[in-house]
Amino acid sequence: MAKIPSSCYALCLSASIVINILLLTRQYWGWNQLSWSQTAAAEAEAVASISCSGHGRAFLDGMIVDGKPVCECNTCYQGPDCSEFISDCAANADGGDPLFLEPFWMLHPASSALLVAGWHRMSYIFNDHTYISQVLVNHIRKVHAIAKNAVTDGKYIVFGAGSTQLINAAVFALSSENSSYPTSVVATTPYYPLYKSQTDYFETSHFEFDGDTSLFKNNSEGLDVIEFVTSPNNPDGHLRKAVLQGPSVRTVYDHAYYWPYFTALPAPVDEDVMIFTISKLTGHAGSRFGWAIIKDEDVYERMVTYMSQAEMGVSRDAQLRALKLLDVMLKDDGREIFDFGYKRMTDRWKRLNQIISLSKRFNLQEISPQYCNFLNKIREPSPAYAWLKCEREQDTNCTAVLRAANIIGREGRVFNADSHHVRLSLLRSQDDFELLLYRLNELVTREYGAYHQSM
Template sequence: FFLSFCSFFSVSSLMQLLLLFLGVVGLVVSYDKECSYQGMIYSDTGVCECFQCFSSGDCSTVDANCIVDVSAGSPGLYQEYWYNDPLNLLKESSDYRTPYQEYIPYAPDSATNSSIPDGIHKVLVPQIQKVHSLYKNAVAEGRYIVPAYGCTNLFTAAAYAFSEMKRQETGDPNYQVKIYAKTPYYNGYPNMAYLFPGRMNFTTVEDYCEYDDIMEIVTYPNNPTGDFHTPTYPEAFHVYDSVYLWPSLVNYSEPLDVDVVLFSMSKATGHAGSRFGWALVKDQNFANLMADYMERASLEISVDNQFRSLQVLKDLTNRPHTLFEYVKKVLQGRWSQALATLAQQPDRFKQYAVPGTFYMLIECMDQGEKDNCYNTFYQNNIKGEPGPVFGLPNSYVRIEMVSHTPDFKIFMQNMNAMMS
């Protein structure tokens, strides 16, 4: 048996299994040796795909003066967990792909009905509820679950649903609503509202007397600060953006119990490329209106996205906290390094975000750099996200903390050089 077991797995696979049993696999970062540990070989291409600042066939060349991109929030850190997880070596690749003979017709239109799910939703809906029940970040039992292509798609669906609900209530086919978010806000919010000219306007004004026509997006927690925002308009219709509400990123005390709350695989498990998110909705009519938008925009959500997400979500409940503890520990180490570097010039830079979260939010304090903090970092080979994207002045820049480890090391090298 041992010989047949060894012949089935590679030496590196067996080594990682051994590390698992020894309990030390948690923080091992081990990319493909063939890629100089600075890239990965994907099964579909068979060649090295190098990280940002590395090139050549085996990723051994460090690109001189590379501008490391830490602007987007692409969760490479999470990929390290999944890549080095020995239990993944025991899974067939088909576990993450819909079998070719299954789910060929269009999926049944029952995603929003949590009491009578059909098709893949028979297992996906209860699995989503199980995840929330385990991690206690939101009330999912008794909610209608609306799947979508990531959280940005859900924002758009919620805005459409609110607008349509108000037109139904008033009988006015031209009724316009306001989409409000407190500054700083995710840059996708205004873009969402611009998709519906004549239906809605995006605003950050905080002194409206009327609230009936306001849908407020409550960032809980906020991107880019990590703070928990409370509603500015308590009587408005609230949609909670809670994609970062996981124990790997923030501390929370009780499940969120609100009318509409949005989540995504991207920030939960790092599977941003799968483009899958879901809304937990109390009111069936509002859930149906969101689903109506999804049908108009894309007919339905890819069953392959849902199938892959189902398998990953099962891992969150089969091995509780393993992923989240890994991410939290790595982020704590990264934040410690970054804050120590910024502390070298406390009068030049000020950091506002909650330590341990997805992003740093840095303000340039020097008079010569306040007009364009983004450019200050860019000139030092660091590409962040400029403050105005989030409704902030040019003196701010956002920096992601979840890139692949080789890229993060380049970022730290460049930031240390800024301080010298």
């Protein structure tokens, strides 16, 4: 064997030493130079790496078995890794859990991760003596600007624990304290049931829920009224305007769904009181974070008072989380997430329509294609919910008809509508949606088969 010359050794040694120095530098001065945050980061990555077969996920605060959190499976899946489908499981199209966006965040783990230090915002107040992060307020204004869906200039922004709490805060803020009659809270059928249940629950001598707007159309007595206008509407996805007008009418616009995923955005909305929620923007229903955009200073102050009396402002942890999520959106002007969600929701609506169009027994709401200010084009509908109708007269309980076919919807009566209607949620996880389509397909195919047999 030829002897390797010293010069060759010297060269290799030099190269090796350079690599050592580079590695050391990288380790101690580069990205990897982490100290106290390492354990938390490693913990989170370990939990994220637990495989749940795409039908579930493990959480940092999940139940621990054998020293590590276990998979939490999507509805209808089970087993340690969620790989077993529960064959007779009902398709759940009930609640409005916005998990259609969960895969988006899983695709963006780095930009959406958040490390909270143990001493983060322990105080009751921010540095400006409020309960509201002004940095987050600025982010919210920017998100509306890029979505082109709402005018925030010159308006106040107040936070609440989801739109849920802001709805009640608005009722307190807008109801008249000087009138001898309680202010009537109303909405147009079909309407989101919380307006009634929450207003009933918290009823004071200053307000009460009084049902449908139609009863107040000829409000000649000038009674104080708060009208909730949900646009696009939950359950039917239609863009809505206020029905009632006049000096004694206050309108609250619930714009939870006024985002590119769910509707055309004909123009930026510019109302006196508008409510939004992160639940239907980033999909983080669990964070319980929403905001109201308020024109009038006095109304704003009253809503701040509500939040102060109710719970001394929204959790700073929820505010920090919201900031991080909106930060991700702002980095590319929201193009990626809006595009992701829009494609997913239009695809779902199209596939649902294909099935229901084969049926004579069932029908879906019609939403016309409309120009969208954000997409800069006329777009097809993609509502958050299907507002399904059982067309047969004898199907007096449409919910039960679906339930018999192993589909869980939310009955029309909950929305003050008739029982020929059922709301089917389209914004849940892909697993839930696929099973819904599968069960609906079975149902419609049976109808079709029965039709052919009867011929």
